[in-house]
Amino acid sequence: MSLQKALVLEKAKTPFVLSSIPIPKPGAGEIVVKVLACALNPVDAAVQAIDIIPNVPYPAVLGLDVAGDVEEVGEGVEGYVKGDRVFLSAGYSMAYGGLQQYTLKSVADPDIGKIPSHISYSETATIPLTFATAAIPLLSANPIGAGLNPHFDPKVSFDGEPALVIGGGSSVGQFAIQIYKYLGFSTIITYASSKHTEYLKSLGATHIIDRTQVSLSTLPDALKSVTSQPIKNVYVASGIREGGEEAGYACLAHGGQLVVAIPVTKKQEDAEATGRRIYGVYGSAKIEPNIEFGKEMWKNLPRLVDEGVIKPNRLEVLPKGLLSVPDALPRFLTGGVSGVKLVVNPQDTV
Ligand SMILES: NC(=O)c1ccc[n+]([C@@H]2O[C@H](COP(=O)([O-])OP(=O)(O)OC[C@H]3O[C@@H](n4cnc5c(N)ncnc54)[C@H](OP(=O)(O)O)[C@@H]3O)[C@@H](O)[C@H]2O)c1
Structure with a gap:
């Protein structure tokens, strides 16, 4: 069984644990994505510190904004092949979280698209949420x-x-x-x-x-x-x-x-x-009542990014991959993030 590194929150309001866990296998309609960039959000900090979101299925992997390469394609998947560069909205769970080296994604979800050729993984990871x-x-x-x-x-x-x-x-x-x-x-x-x-x-x-x-x-x-x-x-x-x-x-x-x-x-x-x-809404294209518009939005988003109509956020890439996340997240709670998106590459985890 092949293993990967993942930043796991075992229970609510506990410290993160850097763990070795199996690389997931794709189910029907799913792809495995090799995560080459995951952006951090204030909600990641609030979940770890105060368990702000109900019903997180602990143990869980956080990280909602992912960019990477399609690594493996499950049965029945159309429109994606191994090697495609993709960006997507991840979820809070062991299989679908972004703060790990490989994550799963259902291609039936509206919130996945292909990365325009001139934009980097780190840049596109600043966009979804x-x-x-x-x-x-x-x-x-x-x-x-x-x-x-x-x-x-x-x-x-x-x-x-x-x-x-x-x-x-x-x-x-x-x-x-x-x-x-x-x-x-x-x-x-x-x-x-x-x-x-x-x-x-x-x-x-x-x-x-x-x-x-x-x-x-x-x-x-x-x-x-x-x-x-x-x-x-x-x-x-x-x-x-x-x-x-x-x-x-x-x-x-x-x-x-x-x-x-x-x-x-x-x-x-x-x-x-x-x-x-x-x-005011939740910024998710895959929950009601947002799904219909969410599909339209993700159909247009890669083109808008490609044309430069929507530019990624200015960003700060953190060193040492997943290892930098526990010290970086509290910055959201103390005003220490100013006009930039924080991004890590889980493959840099040593
Ligand atoms: N509904 C949803 O699903 C959803 C999803 C994502 C985010 N959010 C919410 O949206 C808000 C922004 O999130 P974010 O990720 O964009 O945050 P962020 O990038 O971490 O925000 C940091 C920035 O906010 C500025 N700022 C802080 N207080 C301000 C104030 N009173 N007036 C003007 N600027 C202020 C800071 O300005 P300086 O540079 O001057 O320090 C800093 O540049 C948060 O409340 C977050 O919880 C909601």
């Missing part, structure tokens, strides 16, 4: 999302309109900026640290309001110096529970749409009276 968290509630049809472009119609344009992204420096925020740009918004304002100005402008932001100088509570006033137009589209990617949602709502014009990067939002009491709508 946080792109979905921005794209599903912005683009998918009402009532799941704001319905800005459910079918990726190239004719859709919001030319002349402004949009606001609170937390543009975050991974989700970087994708929200790019999606507003893809939709043709003319003015894309983001509330982020000014040290990210050049980078966020390269993604499509037109104005940065410096979060180190302007408090969330004074953001509505600060916006007035940027545009006099009513803002009907706002995405809150960061600081959601620390006043970000309230600030986003306060910046939103009557009849506008507020999207937050969490599935459950606080109910705003006057939302109905003012025609303001609020959306």
Whole structure:
């Protein structure tokens, strides 16, 4: 039996254990992927520290964003052959987690695609979870999302309109900026640290309001110096529970749409009276009610990445593969991740 290295969480709220476990065999409709990059997310840190997600099937392997090579193909698999370069959304379990050297994936899942030839494994691993968290509630049809472009119609344009992204420096925020740009918004304002100005402008932001100088509570006033137009589209990617949602709502014009990067939002009491709508989802294409749009999204995502419409996040590749993960994850909980995605290559584990 061939063995691989995996970072295992034996039980809730315990330290990770670097283990040798069997390389999985693919069932019907499944592929084995040799993981060449796995991106880390704040939720990985929160699961390990406080078991934030219900029903994780411990022992479990974490890691939700994977890029790698198809290593083995199960019975009945069509569309994938050994050697294909793929990126995908992984899951929290021994077989399907990303923080191991080989993982399983069902090709019936919507959230897998082929990596464009000029993009690296590490770059594409930055995309799946946080792109979905921005794209599903912005683009998918009402009532799941704001319905800005459910079918990726190239004719859709919001030319002349402004949009606001609170937390543009975050991974989700970087994708929200790019999606507003893809939709043709003319003015894309983001509330982020000014040290990210050049980078966020390269993604499509037109104005940065410096979060180190302007408090969330004074953001509505600060916006007035940027545009006099009513803002009907706002995405809150960061600081959601620390006043970000309230600030986003306060910046939103009557009849506008507020999207937050969490599935459950606080109910705003006057939302109905003012025609303001609020959306928030899990960033997963393979759970209801997201599946129909999720299939459409993953059909388009590799092309959008190939064409440079969607650029991967800026990234920091951590040394020593899986061994660096236990020390890296707490950075999410202490503000130690700033405008980058953390990525490991499990094959580098020594
Ligand atoms: N619904 C879902 O399924 C789902 C999925 C993924 C993520 N999320 C949520 O989305 C949020 C963002 O996740 P992420 O992975 O994108 O995070 P991340 O990249 O780790 O976020 C770090 C960035 O957030 C910025 N930031 C922190 N607080 C801020 C504030 N009050 N205002 C503006 N910027 C702020 C930091 O700015 P500086 O650079 O200035 O320090 C840093 O650049 C998190 O709350 C996460 O839980 C939800």
